[in-house]
Amino acid sequence: MQQTLAQTEDVVLYAVEDGIATITMNRPAYHNAQNSQMTYALDDAFRRAAHDDAVKVIVLAGAGKHFSAGHDIGTPGRDIDVSFERQSLWYDHVNKEGGEFLYAREQEVYLGMCRRWRDLPKPTIAMVQGACVAGGLMLAWVCDLIVASDDAFFADPVVRMGIPGVEYFAHAYELNPRIAKEFLFLGERMNAQRAQQMGMLNRVVPREALHGTVQEMAAKIAAMPRLGLALTKQALNHVEELQGKRAAMDAAFAWHHFAHAHNELVSGDRLGGYDARKMAQSQRADVKDKESGS
Template sequence: MDQILYDAGDDGVAVVTLNRPEAANAQTMALLDDLDAALTRAARDEGVKVIVLRANGRHFSAGHDLKDRWPGPGEITLEWIYDAETRRYLEYALKWRNIPKPTVAAVQGKCIAAGLMLCWPCDLIVAAENAEFSDPVVHMGIGGVEYHGHTWELGARKAKEILFTGRPLSAREAEQVGMVNRVVPLGELDASALELARQIAAMPSFGLRQAKRAVNQTQDVQGFYAALQAVFDIHQTGHGNALSVSGFPILTRLDEMKQKLK
């Protein structure tokens, strides 16, 4: 079964779907590569004006599939981790953020850790009432996921609270701080996201592209891009510490938490 589904209609909207519901849409390296290919396809398709990113199943994404991503203990180096995470995590997320077309994420259920690196690069987020957003990787001795959108999405104090405690942020809380645009009943999530996307698709494509660039460039002038690069290196010190302590870059607690979602 394809891990990523792609559907582009004649309404100017392409729908890209995470399709690994049996694993709560946990992200393998192959899934991320396929997702990048689908988003690139939509970006290049002249008939597509808006992209919707959604997920099949109960949960949007449980984050990285920890069974997929690493060589074994004694075989892994910090250089390997740095190179792998630069390409598939940081660079992919930044690339998706800067797609020259509006993107809308439709999020339901759990959106954990690397799940944030799928919805945060999108321009707009529509969340179901049952959506919960969390980054509990401090449990692993790491200060947050590779794409540090936390401070920009939540504000400094709320970002610290979520990281320090590991607790999930509800859809309503996320809406209150401006991270989520709309909260809708679960049964209306897909229809609401599509309705919003079609409304946007009725606007001139060049105007949309310029409006998106204006906002993204303003954030970058304020330090967004430089901050993400710096915090990515901070993230790597967590892996380096874990390697020095245990010989392996991650602990098991986060994986245990994900097992409860299946």
């Protein structure tokens, strides 16, 4: 029997002012780890902003200390086995066996939704502070602009799980391929200053100036004609498609799920033995090693 989950908290906040819609991930106690409840709520919020003629530009934010620590792989609100009202034509993953379980789920909530948000015909700005890790990268990368605080950091450590990067595999488009290899092979944190140097970020500002900077940029964008913004975004996204972004992502998604299936066959665990705590510990160990010079 399929499970359903009632909305028990406002995991996503939504507000509109002066043509700017602000969508805020609101699980600060769990560093905005993305369970399905949050992902579907984000989808609802992006759809709401897209359909509102009063909205010219969209800001994506995370409440609390961190933008997003990634996919929820260990909080009490983890809901991987729960059915939601689906937004694509992919069938429900619940009660499916083997690799079909995650493949169907992630076609919907990760690859499918991220692609739809990226193609939304209004400019989007990610406002990033603190951690932007793994699944957090996906949410920032679908946005047209990324503005980060000077204490922000970025990482995709899932190669530790034997998995070739997160599902929305934009690494070689956000970074030079050689830098993307370093980013994935080492799994280390990249600070905001280097991320900007590598072309991933538009601006880096002190945390206290983050909100004001994003609002100022959003206000300038909101003064532009709606159709002009939509066509400009469509033209630039088209360039990425001509460069093979969609085809590359489809291939990486297939390899990602081969890795999940391999892990389950070898160890009985799709994530290669890593839960949220072990993954966080591995990241902290990397930071300590770097600080000690080892």
